[in-house]
Structures are given as C-alpha cells and as structure tokens.
Amino acid sequence: MKKITIIIVLSVLISACNSSKKVQKLISSGDYNRAIEISVKKLQKSTKGKKKQKHIVLLENAFARSVEMDLISLKRLEKDPNPSTIEEIFVIYSALQQRQDLIRPLLPLVHKKSGRALFQFNDYTDKINASKATLSDYLYTNAKRNLLSSLKEDARNAHKDLMYLNDLNNNFKDVDQLLKEAHYKGTNFVWVTLENQTNQVIPRRLEDDLLNFNTYGLNEFWTIFHNQKDTKTDYNYQLQLLFTGIDVSPERVNEKHTILEKEVEDGFEYKLDSNGNVARDSLGVAIKIPKYKIIKSDFYEIHQEKASHIAGEVVLNDLKNKQTIDTFPLDSEFIFINDFAEMSGDKRALDNHHLDLIGRREIPFPSNEQMIFDTGEDLKERLKSIIEDLNL
Numbered sequence: 193m194k195k196i197t198i199i200i201v202l203s204v205l206i207s208a209c210n211s212s213k214k215v216q217k218l219i220s221s222g223d224y225n226r227a228i229e230i231s232v233k234k235l236q237k238s239t240k241g242k243k244k245q246k247h248i249v250l251l252e253n254a255f256a257r258s259v260e261m262d263l264i265s266l267k268r269l270e271k272d273p274n275p276s277t278i279e280e281i282f283v284i285y286s287a288l289q290q291r292q293d294l295i296r297p298l299l300p301l302v303h304k305k306s307g308r309a310l311f312q313f314n315d316y317t318d319k320i321n322a323s324k325a326t327l328s329d330y331l332y333t334n335a336k337r338n339l340l341s342s343l344k345e346d347a348r349n350a351h352k353d354l355m356y357l358n359d360l361n362n363n364f365k366d367v368d369q370l371l372k373e374a375h376y377k378g379t380n381f382v383w384v385t386l387e388n389q390t391n392q393v394i395p396r397r398l399e400d401d402l403l404n405f406n407t408y409g410l411n412e413f414w415t416i417f418h419n420q421k422d423t424k425t426d427y428n429y430q431l432q433l434l435f436t437g438i439d440v441s442p443e444r445v446n447e448k449h450t451i452l453e454k455e456v457e458d459g460f461e462y463k464l465d466s467n468g469n470v471a472r473d474s475l476g477v478a479i480k481i482p483k484y485k486i487i488k489s490d491f492y493e494i495h496q497e498k499a500s501h502i503a504g505e506v507v508l509n510d511l512k513n514k515q516t517i518d519t520f521p522l523d524s525e526f527i528f529i530n531d532f533a534e535m536s537g538d539k540r541a542l543d544n545h546h547l548d549l550i551g552r553r554e555i556p557f558p559s560n561e562q563m564i565f566d567t568g569e570d571l572k573e574r575l576k577s578i579i580e581d582l583n584l
Contacts (some may be wrong), residue, residue, distance in 0.1 A: 212243070215250045224258035227251075228291060235298050245304050252301075252310050255291060262288055278330045282323035289316045328364060331357040339374060347378035348414065375413075380584045382417045383427045383511075392438035395561045398568040402433065408576045415584045429584065430509040433522070433575070437503035438564060443557045446495045451488060452541040458485040489537035491546055496530040496555065500563035502571055506578050520578045526567040530555045 211234060218227035231251035238244060262284050269277045269284075292313045295301075301310045331353045338350035351374035354367050361367075384403055388394050401407070403419035418425065463471040463479040471479045504522040509515070533549035535542065542550065558566070 212246050212250060215247070215254070219250065219254050219257065222261075224254045224261070225287075225291070227254040228258065228294065232294055232298065235301075239298060239301060248301050248310065249303070251295070252303075255295065255311065258291060259288065275330055275334075278323070278327045282320070282327045285316050285319045285323050288314075289320060292316075324360060328357055328361050331360075332365060332367070335370060335374065339370065339377065344378050344380065344414075347374050350374040351378055378414055380415045380428045381425050382415060382429045382431050382584065383421055384417050384419045384431045384433070386419075386433045386435070388435045390435055390438045392440075392564070394435065394438070395565050395568075398565045401565075402568060402572060402575065408572070408579070410576065410579060412584070427511050429517075430511055431579075432507040432509065433504065434507060435502065435504040437501070439501045440560045440563050441497075441499040444495075444497045446497075448493045448495070450491045450493065452491050452537075452546065453486055453488050454541040455484050456487055456540055457482050459483045487538040487541050489535050489539065489541035491542065492534045493549060494532055494534070494554070496528070496532075496557065498528045498557050498563060499525065500560070500567045501525045502564065502567050506575065508582060518582075522571065522574060522578070524567050524571040524574060526563060526570065528558055528563065528566075 211230060215227045215230050218224070218230070228251060231247045231254065234247045235244060235251065239248065266281060266284055269281050295311060296313070299311060302308065303310055335350040335353040335357070338346040338353070341347070351371060354371050354374060357364055358367050358371070384405070386394075386399055386403060405417040405419070417431070418427075421427075460480040460482050463481050465471045473479055502522075502524050506520040506522050508517045508519075510517050530552075531549060532552035532554055533546065535546075535550060539547075539550075
C-alpha cells in the first residue's frame with residue numbers, strides 16, 4: 193500500500209512540475225494568454241500549497257506581461273488615424289477585461305513570502321463601451337458606403353460588416369433592413385434552363401428533379417437558382433443544361449451452360465486382411481474404407497443487362513456581358529445488371545457461388561423511361577460538382 197501511495201505522490205509532483213515548466217515556456221515565448229489559462233485551471237481546485245504558490249507567481253508574471261504589452265499596443269493604436277485600428281482597440285480592451293474576469297474568482301491570491309496581495313484590477317468598462325460605439329459607427333458607415341457600389345464584392349463586404357455589427361449591437365439602427373439589401377445586392381441570380389436536342393423524350397420527373405436545386409444540398413448563400421424565369425428578377429447568369437444524346441440499349445439475355453462435377457463420399461467398404469477377413473484396429477473395431485463417386489449438375493447461368501447513356505453539356509452565360517463564360521461536358525451512364533441461375537442434377541456439385549446464383553430470380557427489365565431517370569441520378573451528382581466548381 194505504501195508503494196502505491198509513493199507512486200501516486202510522485203506522479204502528482206511530476207505532473208505539477210511539468211505543468212509549471214510548460215507555463216514558464218509559454219511566458220518565455222510570449223504566449224501569455226495560454227499561460228494564464230493553464231495556471232488558472234491549475235488553481236481552480238485549490239490555491240493552497242507549495243506547488244500552487246509557484247503557479248500563482250507564474251500567473252502574476254504572465255498577467256503583468258500581457259497587460260504591459262496590451263497597453264503599449266493601445267498607446268500606439270490610439271494615435272494612429274487609420275480607421276482599421278478601431279476594431280483592434282476594441283478587441284484589446286475586451287481582452288484586458290476578460291483576463292481579469294478569468295482570474296477574479298480565484299482572489300484573493302497572496303504572495304506567501306511577502307504576504308503581499310497580488311492582482312490589482314482596473315475597470316475597463318468605459319473604454320470598452322467607447323471603443324465598441326466607435327467600432328459600431330465605423331462598421332455602419334463603411335457598410336452604407338459599400339452598398340452604394342455596384343460591385344457584388346462590395347455588397348458582400350457590407351454584409352460581413354453588418355453581421356459583425358449585429359453581434360456587437362443587436363437592433364442597431366436599421367441594420368436588419370441593410371442586411372437584406374446587402375444580401376440581395378451581393379447575390380448572383382442564375383436562370384436555369386433545360387434544352388432537349390435529342391430525338392428521345394426526357395421523362396418529366398427527371399426534368400423536374402434536375403431543375404429542383406433545393407435537393408442539391410449546395411447551401412449557396414450568395415447564389416440563387418431559378419428554373420422558372422421571374423420577370424422581376426435581374427439575372428446575372430444563365431445556366432443551360434443541353435441534352436445532346438440519349439441512348440437506351442436493347443434488353444440482352446445471355447445464358448451460359450456449364451457441367452459441374454464433384455467427387456463425393458458414397459458409403460464405405462470394410463478393409464480385408466491377407467486372409468480375406470475384415471481387418472480390425474488395435475481396439476478391435478472394423479476398419480472402414482470410404483467409397484467415392486462423381487456427381488454432376490447441369491448449371492445454367494443467366495445474365496440480364498440493359499444500359500442507358502445521356503450525353504450533353506452545361507453552358508454558363510453571362511447575361512450582363514452577353515457572352516458564354518464556360519462550357520462543361522455532361523456525361524452519364526446507368527447499367528442494369530441481374531445474374532441468376534437454374535440447375536438440374538445433383539445440387540451437391542455446386543459451390544457457394546453457384547448456390548448464391550441459384551437463390552436469385554429473374555427480374556423484369558426496367559422501362560426505357562425508368563432507365564433514363566436512373567441515369568439522371570448520376571447526372572445530377574455530376575451537375576452538382578460542376579456548379580460547385582463554378583464558385584459564382
């Protein structure tokens with residue numbers, strides 16, 4: 193029992209030693225926030241004890257250095273007229289407050305040797321509120337300016353700023369309305385058409401399925417597809433699905449006849465000794481010799497097959513510039529296959545593969561319409577991949 197206790201104590205000491213070394217290494221490398229997080233976690237259970245005192249000192253060191261670095265940065269940033277510094281100022285003041293909030297539940301923390309109370313905190317509430325207000329005004333003004341632009345990228349940047357502003361200040365002015373405007377102006381509207389240039393009839397349900405972009409799982413925030421043209425919508429692009437060839441093969445049935453043979457045990461005969469008597473083993477039991485025979489089975493393997501193929505292309509047109517941007521080949525094939533078998537003769541001549549085929553049955557061939565529709569399932573995946581690569 194004593195040995196176990198010693199091992200446990202040693203493991204705790206080693207763990208404490210390793211964690212303090214890790215914190216010291218983080219402080220030396222300038223990663224003060226991570227050092228604070230680890231030290232706080234170590235002190236949350238208890239702040240008493242020699243090893244805990246070491247973490248208290250390390251925590252004080254990391255905290256003091258982080259505050260010093262932040263105040264130096266703030267002094268520089270608050271003199272910088274560049275508006276891009278506004279967010280950074282708000283973030284630093286927020287970080288200063290958050291560090292204090294992280295440590296506050298551990299207080300009071302006292303230096304054991306000197307008896308000195310550690311950590312004197314400042315109230316950054318006014319600074320945070322002021323920088324937050326300045327940042328909010330900046331984001332709002334910048335978004336409004338971007339929304340005056342005709343470029344979609346500017347509208348998307350406005351949307352990004354407004355979303356950030358909404359997180360900072362919920363219900364700030366008319367942000368909700370501006371978000372809708374930014375989304376509309378930043379969105380690419382795509383009119384999707386399907387043209388059949390073949391002599392085959394495309395099943396209506398396949399056409400509906402291909403044009404139903406809600407089932408594609410694209411989750412495109414900045415791209416909206418319409419398969420019915422809306423006269424009130426100003427479309428940016430037209431996506432043409434052109435079918436240039438639809439082929440369905442004849443129904444094919446092939447039969448292969450095989451004679452299967454296998455040697456199997458078929459009874460036995462007694463072994464005779466040199467005198468013509470039944471031979472016996474050491475226990476007096478008559479010795480039997482297995483007899484074998486060849487069994488046969490006529491095996492008929494039947495293969496059903498029917499294939500369909502759709503060829504076409506996807507054409508992306510820029511409706512604003514009235515030109516074709518790109519063309520992509522669209523090609524898909526579906527093959528219906530069914531294998532089954534029949535037999536006559538001795539079933540024991542069959543192995544597992546043959547037995548599996550015997551257990552199957554003939555299946556009616558799909559109609560041409562069904563074959564074309566099943567080809568469209570793969571076609572839809574290929575179309576989805578093309579649309580994702582467009583990155584509209």
